[in-house]
Amino acid sequence: MLVQKLRLQRGWSQQQLAQLCGLSVRTIQRIERGQPASMETLKALASVFEIEFSAISNEDNMATATAPELEEQHAFxxxxxxxxxxxxxxxxxxxxxxxxxxNLLTNPSTLWFIWPALGWGIGLLVHAAAAFEVTPFLGAQWEKRQVEKRLGRPL
Structure with missing residues (x-):
């Protein structure tokens, strides 16, 4: 998340950052999604952002993350x-x-485009429910209860 935050502060695209570091855009995307990076990659990023290597290498350590950092990660x-x-x-x-x-140009007597519109529309509604967290089940509260249950803590 630190890489994405630093990149956005400078107004760079992922492509621009990749060119500056000599990395691929896929590598930048993976790092911004939270996947681990090699030491050489982290050194290149630290050099481009002009920060200490230790600041960028400790980014993945969730145990030391503070509440504001966790909130920021959740917001991202x-x-x-x-x-x-x-x-x-x-x-x-x-x-x-x-x-x-x-459909109308090739076969106006049969309106087949309605079927993909309905199927895709249903998928879009499900995606919206997940993105806006409006599902009455399997939401944040359900996740919290399940984590507490697995950890053996009282609900």
Whole structure:
């Protein structure tokens, strides 16, 4: 999360950061998703951001994360979920009218585009419910109860 935060503070895209570090864009994406990075990669990032290596190498240590850092990580994850939903919604809004036009130009007597619109629409609604955390089941409270249960703590 620190890499993403530092990148956004400087207004760089993932591609720009990758070029500055001599890394691939996929590597930057993996690091920003929280996957581990090699020491050489972390050194390159620390050099580009002009910070101490120890500051960037301790980023993955969740045991030392403070409450504000955990809240920030949660906020980044929530924003990623919302971004994914909005991309999904944009794809739907572009593709369904295109399918409708193709349908009407090729076979106007049969409106087959309705079936992909309905199926994809249902998937989009499920994605929205997950992104906006409006599901009455399997939400944050359910997760908390399950964690407490597995840890043997009273509910």
């Amino acid at each position: 994850l929530q924003v990623r979920k919302l971004k994914g939903f909005y991309i999904h919604l944009t794809q739907y809004c572009l593709m369904i009218p295109l399918l409708c036009i193709i």
